[in-house]
Amino acid sequence: MPWPSALSTRFPPEARMFAARWARSVLAVAWGGLLCLPLLIASVFPPSSRVAKRVRGWELARHSRGFGLVLAAAPDHRRFLLGNGLVAGIAIIPTANLLGGFLVVTLGSLFQGFFIGGAVNIGFDMWSISQPTLFVGVLYGAANLIGAVALAEAASWAHGRIDARFAEVDRPFAVYTRISELVTTRRGVVLAIDEERRRIERDLHDGVQQNVVSLSVLIARAQRASDPVKSKALLDDALVQSQDLIDEMREVAWRVYPTALDDHGLRPVLERIAGRSPVPLTLLTVQEGRLPPAVESAAYFVVREAVTNVVKHAEAAAITVGIVAEAQTLTVTISDDGLGGADPGGGGLQGLARRVGALDGSLDVDSPDGAGTTVSARIPLGTEAQIGSTKSQTR
Numbered sequence: 001m002p003w004p005s006a007l008s009t010r011f012p013p014e015a016r017m018f019a020a021r022w023a024r025s026v027l028a029v030a031w032g033g034l035l036c037l038p039l040l041i042a043s044v045f046p047p048s049s050r051v052a053k054r055v056r057g058w059e060l061a062r063h064s065r066g067f068g069l070v071l072a073a074a075p076d077h078r079r080f081l082l083g084n085g086l087v088a089g090i091a092i093i094p095t096a097n098l099l100g101g102f103l104v105v106t107l108g109s110l111f112q113g114f115f116i117g118g119a120v121n122i123g124f125d126m127w128s129i130s131q132p133t134l135f136v137g138v139l140y141g142a143a144n145l146i147g148a149v150a151l152a153e154a155a156s157w158a159h160g161r162i163d164a165r166f167a168e169v170d171r172p173f174a175v176y177t178r179i180s181e182l183v184t185t186r187r188g189v190v191l192a193i194d195e196e197r198r199r200i201e202r203d204l205h206d207g208v209q210q211n212v213v214s215l216s217v218l219i220a221r222a223q224r225a226s227d228p229v230k231s232k233a234l235l236d237d238a239l240v241q242s243q244d245l246i247d248e249m250r251e252v253a254w255r256v257y258p259t260a261l262d263d264h265g266l267r268p269v270l271e272r273i274a275g276r277s278p279v280p281l282t283l284l285t286v287q288e289g290r291l292p293p294a295v296e297s298a299a300y301f302v303v304r305e306a307v308t309n310v311v312k313h314a315e316a317a318a319i320t321v322g323i324v325a326e327a328q329t330l331t332v333t334i335s336d337d338g339l340g341g342a343d344p345g346g347g348g349l350q351g352l353a354r355r356v357g358a359l360d361g362s363l364d365v366d367s368p369d370g371a372g373t374t375v376s377a378r379i380p381l382g383t384e385a386q387i388g389s390t391k392s393q394t395r
Contacts, residue, residue, distance in 0.1 A: 029155050039082070075163075099145075106141030109133050114305070282320045299332050315338050317338075330378070333376050
């Protein structure tokens with residue numbers, strides 16, 4: 001195969017994306033070295049002046065092409081030019097030093113190692129050591145390059161902070177930073193699955209298993225009973241308990257995953273939660289129509305876990321639930337008037353955060369002491385979502 005194709009197959013796409021991002025950041029810092037002085041000079045002129053507009057356009061182009069920072073509007077503040085000029089001037093000095101060291105040392109070590117040979121003597125006051133030229137050059141050059149990349153990333157962060165003070169910032173290259181997020185999310189999904197398995201095991205052990213043992217004891221007593229009347233009474237009790245066991249098994253299966261969610265959608269399932277909640281629950285708004293299955297499942301588990309936490313810990317008198325889809329994002333809000341003070345780091349809420357994070361969503365918990373708790377989940381919707389109108393319903 002051609003050499004470029006063979007090279008691209010040896011390096012995973014994630015590594016190539018990171019390399020491209022770092023290269024752009026370093027080049028943007030070098031570009032900033034040329035613009036730092038014009039930026040500082042332009043900050044003296046009025047923002048509407050021709051000089052300020054021209055330099056600001058150059059700076060916006062550097063941010064967009066180099067750092068992946070796209071501003072919604074061009075800032076007309078002198079502080080924008082001054083702040084970015086200072087950051088550009090501060091970043092270029094150590095970055096240029098490191099890049100110069102990388103080029104000089106790496107190229108020099110390669111030339112000496114391949115054509116002249118010999119070693120590099122590293123001397124201290126008390127002793128000296130000798131190392132191969134290529135070994136020292138490659139390591140020293142790599143250290144300089146890593147330092148330059150780190151400084152470029154720090155400059156990108158600083159420019160982003162300055163830009164965000166004057167305009168909304170979009171990051172079209174943010175896909176390159178998704179790898180670490182996906183790794184974290186994958187770990188969170190595994191933890192959420194393990195926690196769900198432990199919860200199912202507790203439900204089966206503490207509820208279903210105890211009833212099965214009790215039912216078995218009743219049947220055994222009925223078999224051993226010599227009095228037909230007593231035997232019939234025990235069998236009647238066993239029949240009643242078997243019906244309770246069937247209901248409990250259905251309840252456990254419903255808590256694991258309600259089949260009505262696949263058959264009828266989110267609204268009927270939430271209506272059942274509202275009807276069976278010991279704390280009065282009001283459905284303020286519930287999205288009509290069907291949503292992507294993964295989104296419906298996540299929304300259901302958020303509501304169910306939040307309501308369960310309220311019933312167990314909040315001592316609340318009322319719960320409200322709202323589900324609205326806007327701008328390709330489903331927002332699920334559960335509020336109560338209980339004690340508040342919920343810990344976002346608790347096991348239940350952390351499990352919800354992992355489940356929502358697996359869909360690139362976010363979970364926020366607002367729970368001041370004595371003022372109730374509000375749990376808000378924002379879940380992105382896929383393009384396949386078929387969304388109808390919202391409908392208010394008060395229970």
